[in-house]
Amino acid sequence: MLLDTSSDNSQQSESISVASAIVKMLEDLGVEYAFGVSGGAIAPIWHTLQHSSIKLRHFRHEAGAAFAATEAYFASGRPIVVFTTTGPGITNALTGLFTARWEDAKVIFISASTSAPKRGRWALQETSNYTMPSAGIFTSESLFHYATTLECSEELPEVSRRLAKGLAKPNGFVAHLSIPTNIQANLVETSLASVNLSCTPATASEEAISECARLLTEGSFAIWVGFGARFAAAEIRKLAEKTGAAVMCSPRAKGIFPEDHPQFVGITGFAGHESVLKYMAECRPLRTLVLGTRLGEFTSFWSPAMVPSRGFVHVDIDPEVPGTAYPSAETVAIQSDVKIFVKSLLKRFPKRQNKSKIQSLPRPERSAINPSQDSPVRPEVLMNLMQRVIVEGSDAIVMAEGGNSFAWAINLLRFNKPNRFRVSTGFGAMGHFVTSVVGAALTHHDKAVAIVGDGAMLMNNEVSTAVSYRIPAVWIVLNDGRYNMCDQGSKMQGYKDMDVYIPQADFVMLARSMGADGIRVEKESDIQAALEMAMVSTSPFVVDILIDPTRIAPIGTRIFSLISQGAKN
Incomplete structure (x- = not known):
């Protein structure tokens, strides 16, 4: 990093620690909070975080810190840092980090590892290829979208670029930066410029959107809303009310479409409502417009009863999602940001609504049970x-x-x-x-x-x-x-x-x-x-x-x- 330290306005490089450079990089990436559990091997990073603009919160268990980071991201929309020491600090955090990956959160995991000269010599809580598997924990695979071990400060610009690129993506991003203890305290001689990357959301072509509109107007259709559609709530409601389509939601998508709306037929899948299956049996749509859900086991149980007669128009930001849950069903796959897609689709529908049909839609049953003096509680x-x-x-x-x-x-x-x-x-x-x-x-x-x-x-x-x-x-x-x-x-x-x-x-x-x-x-x-x-x-x-x-x-x-x-x- 370059600081102006001269009176004649010329710039000279000032050496700072790798720990300081990393924390500054995290600040530039928009990190506001860091959750973790302390330890001697992570002390340089931990101490620097403690004295930065990032708010450090010391948890009681590494898994708790990682779980909390996942939900802190969804509550704030900002990436969260999780930090741990070597050995069991890392393994304790893994369940929470797997959760972050499955939930599509944005979490940067920073851990310590054993210094190179001490590896293979039975260091306390040794973290190296001698004692822990590298694949999957320290490499970019099924857990981490990006993972690396920082072996020298010259690697920092590339690390910064990779993190910025990952965080700019519209879906989740879980990264692991492992830093040997001696490297954390090393000095950085070269400048580390801020990296600002933007990612344009995927959008379907005008031709694809027009074709979807044509398919959906061939007959009745339903809308199946998932958690990936949470930023398109207003647009989905407009589409439903404009077309008269019945709407159902996955368990994670509760509230994206109002559950008291007359066009809401219920929650699908696990602990879902019988009204959904009643709707599919009695009012079976020609097609279902699927928005931002993988249609996995807890959303659909892969039930054939949920497949409409002409299949799905499936919209998701991830091109691997459409067609996976129901490989035998006819599926029109659209890779797009859900909000952008629905806004474009709205322009292609005439304003119409069959109110008599809406009034006949099955609805989830609501039964109030009055409290009593009974014990235990129902x-x-x-x-x-x-x-x-x-x-x-x-x-x-x-x-x-x-x-x-x-x-x-x-x-x-x-x-x-x-x-x-x-x-x-x-x-x-x-x-x-x-x-x-x-x-x-x-x-x-x-x-x-x-x-x-x-x-x-x-x-x-x-x-x-x-x-x-x-x-x-x-x-x-x-x-x-x-x-x-x-x-x-x-x-x-x-x-x-x-x-x-x-x-x-x-x-x-x-x-x-x-x-x-x-x-x-x-x-x-x-x-x-x-x-x-x-x-x-x-x-x-x-x-x-x-x-x-x-x-x-x-x-x-x-x-x-x-x-x-x-x-x-």
Whole structure:
């Protein structure tokens, strides 16, 4: 880097450390937050981050930091850095980083590695080809879009260019920069210019859009909305209302199209609504316009019932997506940014709407169950009250952990705005949202609420981190003393007497021991007051709810999918 240090305005190079050059590069790339766990081998980078404009947040576990980075990206739209030390620091973070890759987040992972002269000599937590596999962790493969080990400062310009190029892409980008400890402290003699790269979103040709419009006007069509369409909510609604098309959403896409809209027929796939299958059976469209979803197992279960008579017009930014889930179905593949495509498509439709047909569309059933004095709490009652107090009564981001938690939330909560609901139905790692609620609340600058099971809450939470930085995260724990999705699911598969039980924990005591606040709920009549208390609290807050374990969660489609794959007794 060049600094003006002379009185005659001539520039002379001033030596700075590699750590300082990297942190400056991250600042130029728009990084605002760095999450991680400290360690001696990463100390030069860690110290430099601590004294930069980047806000460093010290987590309690590397996986928690990586999960939190994923959701912090979705809440803020800015790339997040995750840092760890050598050895187990790296391996602990991998599950969270795989999640970032599956979710299409933008995360830069910076780790330490063993200095070259010490490799192969049993250094403490040695990180080298002698002790850890290189392929997949330190190379660009299925986990990292870009990965490299920085062996000298002269490589920095190329690293900067690669990171800038990756972050400029419209979809996700997960990178790994491994830096030997001695290199972090080395001096950089050459200048490192800022790299500003832009990437023009992929767009379909005018001819392709006209052909899509022609195909869709040949008969009735439905719109299947996925998470990749989240920036096109307004355009999709205009298209639906202009054409009268029925709209269904994947579990991750809840809220992109309003769930109270008369043209909304329901959520598809895991914990989805029976109204979708009723629509496909009774009002089968000629074609379905698929927008920004891979149509993977949890979105479709690859059900033949979801294939319209003339197949799909499938729009996605990734050209590998269309046709993959349903290889036998007729598919017109369009590589394009969804928002750009829908805006162009809108111009090619006359204004028309068949209101009588809209009124006859199947709709998800809504049944209100009134609270009682009963104990334990029925999950359906909890979700109804969460709808009123949290979904409708606040702007909080709501996220649901893998297991029965996300089954109940997907099926029963209703959203009318995009980007308010988060769920992972791809990688689906337990511990994702019990930790990432901290990152979401931090960068959302408001409440974030995680619906989690007791198993996930015991596995890996970051309540202490939230306390440390006064982050207004809320955990709603479905405490039933078991891995209840495994319990209910294994019984549906024909397996009996499986070991699924957990000693019932008191999560309020646990929260208070770390400096947070909380309340335990044992009766349905106490739910609303507890939720209201959590939402007005300025501290991290845990609502520990004793849940009725006998209420069967809407997980049947997942179990039937497993049985069809041979997982049965």
